[in-house]
Every structure is written in structure tokens, then in C-alpha cells.
Amino acid sequence: MMEELSFHIMDMVINSIEAEAKHIEVEIVEDDISNTLTILIRDDGKGIKEGEKIMDDRFITTKKGKTVGLGIPLLKGTAETCGGSFSLKSNNPKGIEIRASFEKNHPDLPPLGNLKDTFLILIGANPDVDFSFTVKKGGHEFVLDTAKIKEQLEELPINHPEVMDFLKKYMEEYL
């Protein structure tokens, strides 16, 4: 199990980037009524081709040093351990959609962890990818859409230090 759910999010998003996704949506929803926490990741990458193996938690690859796809069963395992469920399906017209849900106050549920750092690092290290981050909890909704920010910036890169500093403060205030 990862120490924080935000590490799982980072892991899934990096899979999307490796699959050449140019637009990645991350949505985190805490629902007090159903007592669930749901993480949704949607991308427009190459997706998972039929026959391509996602590693199952029952075996490990024999290819030396290769652990490709380990992150998915790890997240699935956490969801199932914490009274939730996991699904992975193709996204229309391309890419994938991952949905992991958890029982919100399950004793084994790792904390969400540092979402601000996670989002900021993903933006900073991948200025050409468009991210849409949504966090809904306690009646509050936070949305950060980098495509909209890029419109304001025109040709100035989103990972310019002053823009990064702005995004950091923006998240400190609103997330």
C-alpha cells in the first residue's frame, strides 16, 4: 500500500503521460452521505490495448527490473481492502478511465496526502500536458484547469517560476 492516496494519483497520471495523453482529468469526490471517497482519472492517451497485460497482484513479472503496471493492482488492492471498488475502462473516443472508490472512514484508508504538491509537480514537470483537477469535499468544490490558465498566459510557459509561485499560492488559498 502507498502511504498516501496522492501517490496513487501521481502514479496513475504518470501512466497516462507515458501513454502520450495530452489531456488528463483528475477528480476527487468525498461524499458524506454515502461515506465514500472516489478518485477518477480520465485521459486521452493510447489506452490499454487488448492483450496487453496489467499485472495482477498474484504474480510478478519475470522480466528483470521491470515492474510495468504494478501501480494499477496496487490501487485496486487498496480500494478493495478499504471497502470500495475499482474499475478501468476505455474512454471515448480514446484513452482510459480509472475509477477507485473507498469507504471514507475505513480504518485502513491511507490519507489523501499532499494534493497541492502532487498537482503542482505534475504541472511543473509536464507543461505541455493539459490537466484538469477537481476536488469536491465538504460542500466545497475546487477546480484547476491548466488549459484556461494557459489562455491567460499566452506564450509564457506555465512552469515559469512566477506562474508556479502563483499556482502554489492559489492552491494554498482555495484547495
Add this chain to the structure above:
Amino acid sequence: MNLEELKKIREKAQRDLQLRQKQARIRIVVGMGTSGIAAGAREVLKTFLEEIGRRGLTDVVVTQTGEKGLASREPIVEVYEENKPVIIYGNINSEKAKRIVVEHVVNGNPVTEFAIEAI
């Protein structure tokens, strides 16, 4: 604080951006596969982004990759520099990342004690 403020940042930054439109001199790649993240690579990537940004090193690119196949030495960091061997660092943490920025990226001397390979 709102997105309108970005316009001010843009106008101010564009002025000095024109003075320093250069090709990337160095590319720093942090291994961020599942095992890398579990080993603490997020802090390392964060440190590089902050240190490079803070020093205004606009000719340095910081990015990430998936698995690197060196799980036992993670977090792994690769430094690519034109016409020089690629230096692969292992077991990097935030403190070591700062030293790599100062000694290798700024002063041009790879930190041999952290290096596990030079290709």
C-alpha cells in the same frame, strides 16, 4: 487572488523572457514509476523544480519518466547534458538533489559520490 493576476505576471515575465530564449542546456529526469514514487521521488522532483525555478535557470528542463528498471536504487535521477555523458544518480533525496543542482547543474561538476552510472 484570482486568475486575472496571471495577466500581470505574464506582462512582467514576457519582458525578461525575450532576453533569455535559449535552448535547454540540461535536462533532469526523475524516475517516477510506482516504485520511484513509493521510494520518495515526488519530494525529489519537487526539490528540483523549486531549486531550478528559484535560481531562474531557464535553460534547465525538469521532467519525469516511468519505470527505469533500477528499483533497488530509487529514487533515480538522470542528468542529460549535450556532448557529455549521461549521469545516473541513485538513492537521491531532497538534500542530495540540492547538491546536484549546485555542483552539477550550476558548476558543471557531477556529484560522483551519488552517481551510479555514467553513459
